[in-house]
Every structure is written in C-alpha cells, then in structure tokens.
Amino acid sequence: MRKLLYVLLFVGTYMVSAQSKTIENMVKFKVKDSGSFLDDANDVDGYYFFYEVDKLKKGMREYAVNILDKNLNDVALKKFIASKKSVLAANAFNNEAILFALFDKKAKTLTLKGFDKKANPKDDIIVTLDKKVVRVLKAGLNLGNLNNLLYPVKNKGFILVLPNFEGKGTGYSLSFYPSNENEKPWTYEFVPREKRGHHQITPVALDDKFVVLTDVRVKGMSAKREFKTVVLNSQTGEKLFEKLYDKNDPKLITNAFISEDGKISVMGQYYKPKAKIAKAQSLGLYTEQFDEKGEVLFSKRISWQEDVSKFLPVKKNNKLKNIGYIFFHDIIKTQSGEYYGIGEQYKKTVSALGVASGILAAAAGGVQTGGYTQLTIKDVYMFKFDKDFNLTDVQVFEKGKSRVQNLVDYGSPQLSAYMIKAIGGFDFVYSQRDVKRDRFYANFIDYERGDKKKKKNKEKKKSRFVFKTIIQDGGELSVDNVELPKQSRYFRVLPAKVGHVLLLEYDRKKKSSSLHMEKLNIN
Incomplete structure (x- = not known):
C-alpha cells in the first residue's frame, strides 16, 4: 500500500448505522482540502470542504467553503472569487474559526481567508512573500509537504510558519493572527548568524500559554545536525527558554504535550555522546518536563537494552x-x-x-x-x-x-x-479520546495481503483494506477490524463523533463527493 495524500478505499459491509451525504458541483476538489472540526479529545463538532465550483473570465475562479455539522447536516455554504493561480497550501481550525492559506506563486502572496463555524467570512489577510520563500513553498507543494505551514491556537488564533532569509543562513518566522478581538497579533523571528546554518522548525505542542518548537540546524549536506527545543509565550511571542541538545547530550525530540497545570513535557530518543543523529542508532527513549522558566522538573531515560528488552527482543547494537x-x-x-x-x-x-x-x-x-x-x-x-x-x-x-x-x-x-x-506517509490516521468513559481509540489503515497460492484444503485469503481501531478501556487493549474493500476512486478516512468514522469518496466524473458516516463495532 502506498499512502501519501490519498487513501484508495471504499466503504465495506461490516459497518452499521450509516449516515450519508452527497456534495455536488465540485468542478475541482482534492480530498486533502477537507477536514473535521476537532476538540482537545479529537471529538468532532463538524466538517469543512473547500473546492472550486466555476471557471470565470480573466483567469478567475469561484470557490466554495461548505460546512456541515457532526451529523452531516448543512450548516452553511459560502462562495468567493480568487485567481486560478491560487492553490490551497494549508488550512487549520482552532475551535472557533477556520483559516485557509491560498498561495499565489505568480503574485507572490499568501491570502489568509478566515471563516467562523457558521461560514461567516472574516477580513482577508494578504502576506507578501520574498522570492526565496516562494521557491520554498513551490517545492513543498510539489512534494506534498506543506503540513508545517499553519497551526491553530485553540480559541485564540493561528500561527503561520515561514522561512526567513534575512540572516547569513536560513532562519524562520512565526506570525500569530488572532481570530477574535481579545487577542493581539505578534511575530517572532529567528535570524541565524552562521553562514551555513539552515534551520528547520516544527511546532510540536501549543496551547493558550505556550508554543513548543523543535529546531533542527543543518550544516549543508553533511550529517552534522544540532537539535534544540524552543518555547515561546503564545500570547506575546516572547521566547521563554530554549534547550540545546549538544554533542555531549544528543537527542531527537519528536513529541511534546502541555499539561493542564502548565508543565511542558517533551519526548524523543537519546544517543551516546558525540553521536551523529543523522546516522547513529539511539540508546533508548527519553522524556523531560520543564516549568515555564525552563527549569527541569523531571527527566527519564528508557534504555533499549535495560528496559525495553524486558518486553521486546533487543540486539547488542x-x-x-x-x-x-x-x-x-x-x-x-x-x-x-x-x-x-x-x-x-x-x-x-x-x-x-x-x-x-x-x-x-x-x-x-x-x-x-x-x-x-x-x-x-x-x-x-x-x-x-x-x-x-x-x-x-x-x-x-x-x-x-x-x-x-x-x-x-x-x-x-x-x-x-x-x-x-x-507528509502523512504512515498508516496511523488519528487518535481519539472518549473522556466520559475514560477510553481512547488509536486508528490505522491496514492492508492485509492475501495468499499468493491456495493452501491445501484451505480457502485462499484475499487481500483487503482494513480500518483498524485499537481500543483502550479500563487499562485493557482490544482491537476491532473493519473491512474496507479497495476501489479505484479517491478516498479519505476522517475523524467522526466518538465511536464513528467518516469515509469521503470523490467521483471525478460526476464532480461530487459522497460522505458515509459509519458506526464502529464497539460497545
């Protein structure tokens, strides 16, 4: 199975209690230009769809934003006109508004077009781009890798992340755009002093207090990289602290979360001193917790050899x-x-x-x-x-x-x-918490291959797509497999209200999308 932007699926026969909806007149539509309105537990409040509905004169196009509630009922449909050169580069939802980033490579602009949950439009924001930034965005779109452009801050606004070429190397710029009148915009810019310092940053956790970033500095094409965690105040953009993982303490941080009491936890892998992370094998898992001043409150190392080996086979290397x-x-x-x-x-x-x-x-x-x-x-x-x-x-x-x-x-x-x-290449789709029942669901797309040859006195097993849900309930883990026979149409699996899944199919010939909400086989 090859899964980067699309999942080629069609709803199977093992699901029950389906709700359905068809959206017509989609002249041009990409399944990634749709999504769910999610709360902190990834429970769903509704859905949005962005698509082209008409070709106009003088290189202009009519676009639509269609919003449905969590039961697939219509909430609003709003249309607007933009250049045919505009491409939806990113979108995000922050629990009170949705923001679309339309990239026009010819005009060298990003148009930030916002709507509330009723599809009432907000004032457009035009961001003029440097020609070097335009080249970076074009390359990212060609690779399907602009997932790290726009990030939501719940009930506050959105953060736009762009490269910065003002220094000797390549830095980055974060701009906060509020979605309500109570918040103020801010910008944080990092300009590198090193001529060959190329910085790549990814927000790994953010809320109404903090923005937690991973910053990877790359020196040319060499294997030498420098990793750090940077924490900003999400209300002002002020840098609160940074943690450098130098050659004596190399680490690769991939996850982070912020607790309700304002503590910041990061998690990743740790390496032996002077190891080159681009080539080396890690020694194990690592987690560390900070307060808002960067003081370490807790740290833990979980060794492959000493700890994980109690549960999984680990080699000497x-x-x-x-x-x-x-x-x-x-x-x-x-x-x-x-x-x-x-x-x-x-x-x-x-x-x-x-x-x-x-x-x-x-x-x-x-x-x-x-x-x-x-x-x-x-x-x-x-x-x-x-x-x-x-x-x-x-x-x-x-x-x-x-x-x-x-x-x-x-x-x-x-x-x-x-x-x-x-770029969404793993089979993991999303996780979801059922807060009332203290459950969570981890959801994957699974391609089960069939038998090449029929075994003696046994029926030949056919290949099939499966929606695999791993359920944690009362400290116990169980699995539910739902068959999804493969078809030759563009398809996507979207989060739905707890205990359900939404399957989106786009038919290019009919220029329409069919939505099927299905209840999973769980109690």
Whole structure:
C-alpha cells in the first residue's frame, strides 16, 4: 500500500448505522482540502470542504467553503472569487474559526481567508512573500509537504510558519493572527548568524500559554545536525527558554504535550555522546518536563537494552530484533495518570520502484529525482508507562506492510521517518479520546495481503483494506477490524463523533463527493 495524500478505499459491509451525504458541483476538489472540526479529545463538532465550483473570465475562479455539522447536516455554504493561480497550501481550525492559506506563486502572496463555524467570512489577510520563500513553498507543494505551514491556537488564533532569509543562513518566522478581538497579533523571528546554518522548525505542542518548537540546524549536506527545543509565550511571542541538545547530550525530540497545570513535557530518543543523529542508532527513549522558566522538573531515560528488552527482543547494537524502529505518533494520558505511547514499526529498505526509476532515468540521459530507498511500515506497538514514566508493558498488534518512498536517501531511518510523518506517509490516521468513559481509540489503515497460492484444503485469503481501531478501556487493549474493500476512486478516512468514522469518496466524473458516516463495532 502506498499512502501519501490519498487513501484508495471504499466503504465495506461490516459497518452499521450509516449516515450519508452527497456534495455536488465540485468542478475541482482534492480530498486533502477537507477536514473535521476537532476538540482537545479529537471529538468532532463538524466538517469543512473547500473546492472550486466555476471557471470565470480573466483567469478567475469561484470557490466554495461548505460546512456541515457532526451529523452531516448543512450548516452553511459560502462562495468567493480568487485567481486560478491560487492553490490551497494549508488550512487549520482552532475551535472557533477556520483559516485557509491560498498561495499565489505568480503574485507572490499568501491570502489568509478566515471563516467562523457558521461560514461567516472574516477580513482577508494578504502576506507578501520574498522570492526565496516562494521557491520554498513551490517545492513543498510539489512534494506534498506543506503540513508545517499553519497551526491553530485553540480559541485564540493561528500561527503561520515561514522561512526567513534575512540572516547569513536560513532562519524562520512565526506570525500569530488572532481570530477574535481579545487577542493581539505578534511575530517572532529567528535570524541565524552562521553562514551555513539552515534551520528547520516544527511546532510540536501549543496551547493558550505556550508554543513548543523543535529546531533542527543543518550544516549543508553533511550529517552534522544540532537539535534544540524552543518555547515561546503564545500570547506575546516572547521566547521563554530554549534547550540545546549538544554533542555531549544528543537527542531527537519528536513529541511534546502541555499539561493542564502548565508543565511542558517533551519526548524523543537519546544517543551516546558525540553521536551523529543523522546516522547513529539511539540508546533508548527519553522524556523531560520543564516549568515555564525552563527549569527541569523531571527527566527519564528508557534504555533499549535495560528496559525495553524486558518486553521486546533487543540486539547488542540497540536495534530491535526483527523489528527495526518504532515511530511514536501520539502520547495519551489516561485519567488514572498512566501514559500510552502509540507507535508504528518501520524499517529503511531499498525501493524497487526507486531503483527502476533510476535505471530508466540513466538510460534516458536524465537524473533520478526520487529516492532509491523507502520506509517499510508494519505492526502497531503500544507502550504503557506508569505516572512516573516507567515502562510497564508493550503490546503488539499485527498489521500488513505498507511502503512509502523516502524524500531523500541520506540520513538515518529515524530522520527519514520524521520527514515521512510530515507528509502523512504512515498508516496511523488519528487518535481519539472518549473522556466520559475514560477510553481512547488509536486508528490505522491496514492492508492485509492475501495468499499468493491456495493452501491445501484451505480457502485462499484475499487481500483487503482494513480500518483498524485499537481500543483502550479500563487499562485493557482490544482491537476491532473493519473491512474496507479497495476501489479505484479517491478516498479519505476522517475523524467522526466518538465511536464513528467518516469515509469521503470523490467521483471525478460526476464532480461530487459522497460522505458515509459509519458506526464502529464497539460497545
């Protein structure tokens, strides 16, 4: 299965209690230009759809924003006119408003077009872009990798992240745009002093108090990288503190969360001193907790050799035997104070498609544009921690293999996974908490391969797509598989109200989208 932007699925026969809806007159539509209105627990309050409805004169187009409630009833439909050169680069919802970022490469602008949950429009914001920024956005759109452009701050506003070329190297700029009159805009700019310092930043957690960033400084094409965590005040944009993971204490931070009492926790992997993270194998998992001044309140190391080996086979070189690596998509805290890490197994392998493309490119006198390697993704690993982050259990849930072409071949499997996650290449779809019942659901798309040959006296197993839900209830984990037979249409799985899933199918010939809300087979 190859899953980057689209999931090719069609609803199966094992779901019940379906609700459905059809949206017509979609002249041009991409399934990624739709989404759910989510609260803190990822429960759903409604849905939005952005699409083109008509071609006008002089290079203009008519677009529509269609909003539905959580039961697929119409809430509002609003239309507006923009240039045909406009491309939806990003969108975000902050619980009170939705913001679309329309990129016009010819005009060198980003138009931030906002609507409330009733689709009432807000004033447009025009951001003029430097030509170097335009090149970066164009390259990102070609790779389908602009997921790190726009971020919501709940009930406050939105943060736009752009590269900054004013210094000797490449820095970054964060601009906060409020969605209500009680908040004030701000901008935080980082301008590097190093000539060859190229900084890549990703917000990994943010709320009405803090913005937590991972900052990776890359020196040219070398394997040398510098990692740090940066924390800003989300109300003013002021930098509160930063934590540098230098050569004596190298770490790769991939997750973060902010507790209700204002404590900041980060989680990732740690390495031996002077290790090059782009190439080295980590020693284990790491978590650290800070206060708003950056003082360390708590830290914990979970070694592959000493701790994880009690539950999984670990080789002498710290690699998981017959497993490869595990990428953690989410960390969920239960009401009892325990934590669950939702992980997915992966390996970096040679891509037959990449090799074949390279041979064809060489024969034609051209250059190979894609990678020769891929991530091979497989089973789900659920890590359970107590309130002090001691590892207490690991459970494995089998899942079929999927393969995703790497964007670049150099670097460690961990860095490849970091980039593939940014473009939605893993099989993980979303997690959802049922606060009333103290449950959570971890949801994946699973491609179960059939038997190549029919076994003696046994029926041949057919390949199939499956929507796999792992349910945590009362400290116990269980799994529910829902069959999704493969079809040749564009499809996407969206979060729905608790205990349900929404399946979106776009029919290019009919220029319409069909929505099917289905109840999962759980009590």
